Amino acid sequence: MRQRPLGRGAPPVSVVGYGGMHLSIAGRPPEDVAVRVIHAGLDAGMTLIDTADVYCLDQNDVGHNERLIARALGTWGGPRDRVLIATKGGMIRPDGRWERDARPERLRRACERSLQALKVDRIDLYQLHAPDHQVPFEDSVGALVELQREGKIRWIGLSNVSVAEIKAAEAIGEVATVQNRLNPFFREAIETGVVRYCGERGIGFLAYSPTGGGRLTKKLPAHPVLQRLSSELGFSPHALVLAWVLAQGPSVLAIPSARTEAHVRDSAVAGDLTLSDADRWAISEAHFDRS
């Protein structure tokens, strides 16, 4: 599969990585199925897996997705050292709710727990899941810089941030990646200049919910432009949308999730799919209804 650098100072990875979230939140498949889905992604050439400590059901299940990934990597027959793992800290799941908690001491504890769950001595990419507005942003980023100095994490990433926040973080440490939402329904990462800024700085832009997320993804097969392109080009609407996302900037990577082997394989197909200017433009100009 096509490769691009994971981010500033980091080596190339597959342009389509695997997002683990749906293997661990409500509606998740049995663990044996989940392991097979991860293996299918790796076998299809994915060399990046995105996870988070909070991809789980609630506070009693924290680390579920990270443990699953460790299990899948431990039982995979391929070259483990070619696969980079990106995880996140800075959120909590009290009674299943999603809340932010990016206090420095909390991030440190979360990182220690992720090291154990992933069964590694050092985390490849550790991302601040989201700025916590109860905590000075610089303090949260500062905690990641300390973890990096101590050798517990290799590269620092941010998620759900603006250009101003990326710049504020860069004043404290090197930002390797930014992970924000980007899909044809939600284009704010383009409109606010985050994708462009990342491209200019060599910061990897990890597009999350790249096909719209659980609910909106289901609308893709009925979209008239995607239907037309799909029958002309012979690719699924899902793969066409991933190719559109990857075309939005030189440092963009996509991390779609999937709960089936067929879905993860179809995502991987997009890694070698380059749209013509006309086809890319047709998707850019089309309306994607979010209702």
Ligand SMILES: NC(=O)c1ccc[n+]([C@@H]2O[C@H](COP(=O)([O-])OP(=O)(O)OC[C@H]3O[C@@H](n4cnc5c(N)ncnc54)[C@H](OP(=O)(O)O)[C@@H]3O)[C@@H](O)[C@H]2O)c1
């Ligand atoms: N940083 C953040 O705040 C944040 C927030 C959200 C997500 N993320 C990351 O981004 C990843 C992806 O986000 P997401 O899950 O919200 O959105 P997504 O990848 O856009 O959508 C996932 C949905 O797409 C479906 N799908 C996958 N391949 C398909 C195919 N070939 N045909 C039809 N449907 C297909 C999946 O269905 P099945 O499940 O049935 O296979 C799943 O329901 C997550 O795993 C996580 O790593 C990060």
